[in-house]
Amino acid sequence: MHQHASLPMIARQPSGPLSGSVRVPGDKSISHRALMLGALAVGETRIEGLLEGEDVLRTAAAMRALGATVTREEGGTYTVHGRGIGGLVEPADVLDMGNSGTAARLLAGILAGHPLFAVLTGDASLRRRPMKRVIDPLSALGAAFWSREGGRLPLAIRGAATPLPADYTVPVASAQVKSAVLLAGLCAPGVSRVVEPTPTRDHTERMLRGFGATVVVNTTGEGGREILLTGQPELTGRPVSVPADPSSAAFPAVAALLVPGSSVTLEGVGLNPLRAGLYDTLAEMGADIEIRNRRDEAGETVADLTVSSSPLSGVDVPPSRAASMIDEFPILAVAASCASGTTRMRGLAELRVKESDRLAAIASGLAACGARVSIEGDDLVVHGTGAPPKGGATIATQMDHRIAMSFLVLGQVTEEPVRVDDGRFIDTSFPGFAELMRGLGAAIGPA
Incomplete structure (x- = not known):
């Protein structure tokens, strides 16, 4: 895997709303x-x-x-x-x-x-x-x-x-x-x-x-x-039954919130309370997320989520919540860039030592797409205008699967397409990401 050529990808506005019911890969x-x-x-x-x-x-x-x-x-x-x-x-x-x-x-x-x-x-x-x-x-x-x-x-x-x-x-x-x-x-x-x-x-x-x-x-x-x-x-x-990964489900979920008229159901998503911080935060922002059929599988809480497009408002995310959504800040920042008002995500020091310096990668990528964003200490601050940023940038993913997927979701709603320099690493956590998104109606493919 290390020696393959890079895989540039592009995302643009789809022709209509996202819809369908899918199960993302296992946790x-x-x-x-x-x-x-x-x-x-x-x-x-x-x-x-x-x-x-x-x-x-x-x-x-x-x-x-x-x-x-x-x-x-x-x-x-x-x-x-x-x-x-x-x-x-x-x-x-x-x-x-x-x-x-x-x-x-x-x-x-x-x-x-x-x-x-x-x-x-x-x-x-x-x-x-x-x-x-x-x-x-x-x-x-x-x-x-x-x-x-x-x-x-x-x-x-x-x-x-x-x-x-x-x-x-x-x-x-x-x-x-x-x-x-x-x-x-x-x-x-x-x-x-x-x-x-x-x-x-x-x-x-x-x-x-x-x-x-x-x-x-x-x-x-x-x-x-x-x-x-x-x-x-x-x-x-x-026997172990692995729930669908809540971190992976976050990408189609946020896409459904942002693309007008969308409604997407995500089946069997793990909702371990120590992992579900993103869904709590999106709900605070005004997201329409319906949780159905809550059940227990192999000691983990699992449910089906139906996510419908909603106008979002900026919120303050407390540092106490960071550990329960550490992998979801890139996609939350994308949602925040389309929300009205300021979102402040506090206490993100740990993001500096992920697959990339994820904090810097989020901020520079959003800025390149025309969003107002700043890093203040260990806080990430995104100023939303209520409309998506313009887009039109090529994002340096730095071998980071979550940065790649987050910006491919953003490209669904920006005026100009968004490119990522390398989508190969998406397979580390979400094999079949582009295909699953296209099945819901998204416009994501090789650049």
């Missing part, structure tokens, strides 16, 4: 974790709805390299035959995690608890992303790490022969760091304790429980959470 966070826990469980794990994006397929390949059996069946169901806690084998070669920060950080946690040697690498974007945030807590459990300057990949890991239980307070709101420490704690005797000052997505805790681990979550006085995991559990393979 990326849950897909990674289902493969990993399946590999650490005894017996068979059957995964329905796994996201077959590049990022998740890297995780599947890594689990195979560590001795688990991962098989794709007819129709896209995956079966995993695991090795049990502590039973992974040393990989014969380097593990390439592609573009996926989640895969790299969670896998570092798993490897830290196993007495083996492994090397993690990734593509140019992933090799720039900070790994010190997992190296530090995992070193305290007895694992040894060798990395490039600044704790960057490639990263060599010598897992702990006798891992120690964790007692760690996460300094940044990061589900990946929390999960890495919990996954390492699986291999240690006794109880591992992880404290997070701001609650982040809890898919790891929910799924660990589903596979048979004992996980206790307490609320701390300051609104954070304390997670207690009993180490060396017997995890048992189980």
